Amino acid sequence: MHAVTVPPSSYEDPIVAPHSLQGRRVLVVGGSSGFGRQVALDASLAGADVVVVGLDPSKSHATAQEAGALGHGKASALAFDVTTDAGRARLVEAAGTVDHVVSTLGGRLGDHVREDDDAAVREVAERKVADNRALVDAIAGSVRDGGSLTLTAGATRHPGEHDGHGAVEGNDEIQELVRELALALAPRVRVNAVAPTWTQTPLWRHHSDAAVVEMRHRMEALIPLGRTADIREVARAYLFLMTSAFITGATIPVDGGYSLT
């Protein structure tokens, strides 16, 4: 019989330990709202110390307080515009060393831009990719070996759809970016993305309630599962990717089958 060596705790097991967020430090850029807020709360419940990053300090603090009250770990708040060199430098300095980074940077990807305005469409798409690339370039050195970066893509191009628009192009390119960065940062750090489709989050706060209801109904009719996501269903995918130590370069669609249609 072979002797089986059982490590004293799963925390020390090289295979199992990365699958836990217990005691890990998770930085959530976009953590003060929508998907990112839910990721911060769920990571905190899973035992992580969370650092919530947004633009508005009061919103970051509010989420950090919620996370701290829910979980067992520590929760802190930062507020910087991470789309600027200065903001990213301040973030890196303030964040210290982390195990996992989540970014929901991207915004509405030009839903205010006319789809036949090619230059404007390219600009919003390139902006999402450039902002996330710059963020990864700045923060990757602060991620501990074995850690991860998880970006946010979104609904992808449908077969036969040729017209470019900001959301489609920007999100397709995030998937490309994730594959490129995954290879560049392997084996030290994994890079993945979550691709939600239309979900009712504060992202749509600039639209009237009636317009948001109309958008939701339109998407319910297009999504094979017949409904839009609950924010918590999307947040689960970020936690899954953070804690799946053998997944890199992947984008998980959390879209009820929308990207299949």
Ligand SMILES: NC(=O)c1ccc[n+]([C@@H]2O[C@H](COP(=O)([O-])OP(=O)(O)OC[C@H]3O[C@@H](n4cnc5c(N)ncnc54)[C@H](OP(=O)(O)O)[C@@H]3O)[C@@H](O)[C@H]2O)c1
């Ligand atoms: N919701 C959808 O229907 C949907 C569908 C597909 C893809 N997406 C993608 O999901 C992401 C948006 O997530 P969401 O729906 O959760 O949006 P959200 O509720 O508007 O949250 C955006 C978060 O990003 C932060 N933020 C924005 N600009 C920033 C900056 N320059 N520096 C630092 N933080 C910044 C915001 O901080 P403040 O709150 O302080 O402003 C907020 O915490 C985007 O990448 C979008 O393309 C969304």
